[in-house]
Every structure is written in structure tokens, then in C-alpha cells.
Amino acid sequence: MTVRSMDNGMPGRAELRLGLGEDELQFKASVERLLARDYGVERRRVALANGGFDPDFWQQLAELGWLGACFPEPLGGYGQSANEALILLEQFGRALVLEPLLGAVLVPGAALLAGGRADAHGALIDGLIAGERRLALAWSEQGRRGARRPRLTSAVRDQRGWCVNGVKQTVLNAPLADTLLVSAIAGEDSVLLLVPHDAPGVSLIEYTTIDGQPAADLRFTNVVLPDDALAAGPERCERAMDAAMNWGAAGACAEALGAMDAALELTLEYTGTRQQFGQKLSGFQVIQHRLAAMATELEYSQALLPLLAAHLDGNGADRSAQIAGIRARIVGSARCVVADAVQLHGGIGVTDEAAISHYFRRVTALEQAWGSARQNLERYRQGRQGYDPLRLQ
Template sequence: MNFELTDEQQQLADSLRKYLGNAYDFEKRKAILNSPSGVNEKVWATFAELGLTAMTLPEADGGFGGGAVDLMAVMQACGEALVVEPLLDNIGLAGRLLAKAGNEAQRSAWLPGLADGSVQLAFASSEPGHRYDLTPQTTTATSTADGWLLNGEKIVVIGAPTATRLIVSANNGNGTSLFLVDPQAAGVTLKAYRTVDGIRAADIHFSHVKLGADALLGTAGEALPLVEEAVDFATALLCAEAVGAMQFACDATLEYLKTRKQFGVAIGSFQALQHRMVDMVVATEEARSMAILAAAKADDASLTPTERARAISAAKVKIAEAAKLVREESVQLHGGMGMTEELKVSHTFRRLTMASQRFGDADHHLERYAALA
């Protein structure tokens, strides 16, 4: 199989990497983290100008109809720069759900804005005490004469503080349903915070939130397969992003080993440290191969849901294992300074830690892989 990028894919990734190198260096990233919103509107506008926010949307909705393979190099560049803007959650998760489940009116109302960068979406799925379960347990939607009544709580909703609309999963009594919710609506309470790796998220409480009939996405009670597909797609993008972060950790650590001297020589000349550096590189390359596999399987429409899920879980397990080795070795080889706020390696450690946990840790995906055998 040919794993080379097309000219268009490579040019897009190169353009993004060049932009991030100038506008998103480590000091500018720290300024974004410390800003009131925790994101940079100019960066998001540039993402839209580059076509990133429209990449995976259908052409009929103002997008380019791209897939996970088209975004692999883009997500790797975002991982290298430790981008905190919720690109993955908008185009690979919430936007994908709206494109697949929404009717013509819902898609025309929101997807063109997502494509041009004027709209942001966030998917609210996780619930307290239920970890990686995609089936809503405590968030309920009750049918009323005028529409729906939403109650419950969602946690760690990435991108919620800046979202124009939330896509919320809820149990309507017959299964999983999806709803478009205004985060400013009466009864919606957001508790915003910054995750350990700097991304803005929120815990959201829904108390008797009144929704119109047009808030329902797709058919009531039948949304779970769509949610599972979108989360698998987003997991493939997350794998690519993690590879980018691992690549930076390898590059930064190798440079440090070449320049840091002890006993009058560069510590990279010590064979024991060379072996550890090689382990990091090998783990990163193995992770890269699995990220390619995950993206290819996420785009393969001929696969059954079970075949797709097994491939994504296999990739996530290997990515999590590689991320653990690379993040720990990069910090240890930098010594005590590897954990300081002033060094990007410490921030990369946190991003890789979050990537290992998000959408299911290694144990979760091992169990899912076995259960689908």
C-alpha cells in the first residue's frame, strides 16, 4: 500500500506547519492559554481560510468532502504545535454528526457557518460515573407537546465554552437521540475550565431545558450508530495528532542530547541514552503506522461497523502505549527541567497523557477489541 501523501495533502500540511511555526510558537501559545477565552480567534479564522474547517464536510454543505486520510498530516502539524483550538471536535466529531444526522434545514443553518469559521460546535456525550460509555445513562429527553424537555449533566465537553451550538446525546426512553442545544438557553449551565493540556472544556448541567421539535437530529432513539462512527472517526484524527506530538518530543529530546554536556562531552554520546532515544523513535514510527491504518479504516465505507471499530481500537491501544513511552522518556532524558512550565516538552507530556485517555484508554480499547472478535 502506498502511504505517501498526495501533492495537495502535503501542500496543505506544509502551509499549516509554516503558519503555526510563525504564529503559534511556544511563547505565543502560552499567551493564548492565559487569555480570557483560552483560544485565538485569528488562528481560527486562518484555519477557515486554509479550508480546514470545511475539510470533512460534504460538498453540498459547503465543504470539501475529505476524510481522515486527508487530515492526517494536518492533525500531525496541530499535534507538533500543541494547538488548543478545538479543530478536531468541530470537524471530526460535532460537525460530522450534524452532517450525517441533520435534515436539510439544520445542515443549511449551521454547516456553512462551520465551514467559513463563523460557527463552532461541541459534542456533549460523557457523563459522570460512566467513563467511555457512548450510550447516555443520566441525560434524558422527554417528549412534550411543543418538542422536548432536556435534563441531565455532561462533563469534559471540549470546545463548549466557545461553541455556538451544542450537540447533546440523551436517552429519550427508546434509545440514544441527538439534540441541537443553544448553550445560552434557559436551564443550561456551563462550568468552564482548562484541561491539563490547556484545551478549554466545560461541565454542563441541563435543568428542564425546553427544546423545539426542530432541535432533534435524525430519528429519535436511533442515533447510537452515528455517534459510534463519529467517535471512531475522531479517534483516528486524535491518533494522528498524537503522532505529531510524539514527533516533536523526539526531535526536542534528540536536540537536547546533542547539546547538553556532561563530563565534557554531549550526553548523546552515552550509549545507554542512545538506546533510550532509539526506543522513542521506534515507538513513534510504530504509532505513525497505526495512525495511518486508523485513518484508512475510518474512511473505508466497505467495512462493517465491527471491522471499523476493531481497527480503530487496535490503533488506539498502540498509540496509547507509544505515547506513554515517548512522553516519559522525553521528560526523563531532559532531567528535572523536563517538567518545568518553561519547556515545551512538559506541555507535550500533558497532551500525550490526554490523548491516551480521550475516547477510551488502552484498557477500554483492549476490552472493546476482544468483545468484537
């Protein structure tokens, strides 16, 4: 969909649509149904215990065709607009789906498309859509917060192709990926390279994140790659990273929206059941006011989603800044909502056993993954071109 909107020749943002169309509503309903039926607490618990991934569920997503959400039809996907992917991710956030649709497909997929060499990597894209391949975007480096330009990983071109050396740190989903999409400094420039996870000279230290997802620190020692490992050359690298991070930011928003919706629901349920001082917690005015404020925060966040989709589908000059700003806002709200949700649960809310703590941890992770909320605010501050959601001329 990124490609479609970039190629449609229309300047600025895509059409701003409030609400979903008929097809989109049906799609949303089918996602909800599937997750309610097939992605229960128990299945998730098993996946958590097995390194944060359920291969059968991933295969199911592929068979439903959902892994092609960000790829345009000519490349085998079904991406019509950003809405499909956002719908999917919002429901994933609600159900706390562990499997990394965003990290293994959408974010690196956006980089591949914007890198301008998607045609050369058709087999990889086919594999991603079919659920047979998975990527991880390796961009973050030690001692550096949110710096997109690589410094500690280098790529040198010689007659054999590329030779990669260096380190990446906190690479989300890396243990699940067969191929790493690695940013590297090449002379004065940056490039994105596709590195097979089992290429000689690649080593991983694997661990899980606070929200139960696999991640790794990576080391590359004289990793030799063919010429066609290039996913984005110097002239397209920044654009590819922008596209990836835009999708990361937007996806984080969608997941956070689902998560805060579920967190509010859980908290209403809990405070409506738990009794202290002879009445339900939700009977106390101080609790009611807190719940009301949470609901308001959620409403305000949901309202921004169409604007986010319009910017994602568009190609306005300040597109990245607008997406970053919306992300800072939505994820900031989500942080407050899940923190309040934990508070209203009391002691049980900070236990591993309680579902609400998993929402808290997920939102914390969403806040920091793909560029932190605060950093996104800074990006918006510097890059925005005026304020006007309707863009009236």
C-alpha cells in the same frame, strides 16, 4: 468524507495507500509552513492565558478553508478522504495547537453527518466551516467512564418539542461552543440534540484541562428545544456516536503522532546540548539506546497511519473496532515516547516552562479524550473480525 465513503457502495475498507499523493504532500507542506510562521510559542502562551483559544487563528483556519476538512463538497466542505484531516491534525499535534479543530468541528461534525439530519442543519454546518459557529459533543457523565449510552441526561418529547434535564461532566471545549451536541436518553432510546449554550436552563461550570484546553461540567434544567433540535434520532444515534468517536480516536492518533515526533526532536536537541560528567548526554550509550527505542516506536506508529485512514474512509463491519485498535496502539506508543522524553530531560522536563511537559500533558489528554486507550483496546478485542491488514481474499 465519512459520508462519501458510506455512500460509495463499496463494502469494507477504502483503498490502502502507503504514502501521500501530490496534492496531499502540497497540503501538508502548506500546513507546516503556516504553523511555523504563525503559531509560535509566544502566540500559544497568550492563547493559554486567554482560556486556551485564539479567535484570530480560528478565523485564519476558516479563511484557509481548513475547517471544512470533514464535510463533503455538497455541504460546503472539501473533504476528499480522511487524509486531509489527519494531515492537518498531525501538524497541529506537532505544533501543540490549542484550538479545537477536532473537538469543536471534526468530532461533532461526524456525528451530525452520520445522524442523518445534516440537511436540516445546513446553516450550522455553513457556520462551522466559516469559523462562526463551534460545537461541543456532550456525552460523558459523572461516575461513568467511557459509557456512550446516556443515562444521567434525559429528553422528553411533548407538544413544545424536547425538554432536556440532567448533567454532563468533563465536556471538552464546551466553553467555546455556541451549540452543544448533547446525548440524552429518550424513553428506551438515545438521541442527539443540539442545545444552544445560552438556552434558558443551561448552566456551565468552566475550567481548563491539564493540557490547557477549556472544558466544562454542564447542567440542563428543563431546557426546552424545538423539534428540529434533533441531530440524530433513536435509529441513528448509535451510528452518530460511533462516527464521532471514530473521528475522535483517529484525530487523537494523528495529533499524538505529531506530538511524539516533536517530542523526539526536542529530546535529541536537549540531550545533544546538555552536558554532565564532561560530555553531552547523547554521548552516553544508555541515553542513545533510549533515544533509539523512541525513534523505533515513532516509526512503527507512523506506519499505521495509512491503515487508519483506509478504515476511516471505509465502511467495513468492524471499522470502529479496527480504528479503536489502531488508536490504542498509537496512543500507547505516544505515552511511552513522551514519558521517556520527560525522563531524558531530567528535572526541567516536569516544569511548566519546558515545552516537553506540554507535549506530555497533551498526549495524556489525547489518551483519555474520546474514549481511553485501554477502552479502545477492549473495543478492538471484542469487535475485530480477524487479522489481515491487506484483507486478501
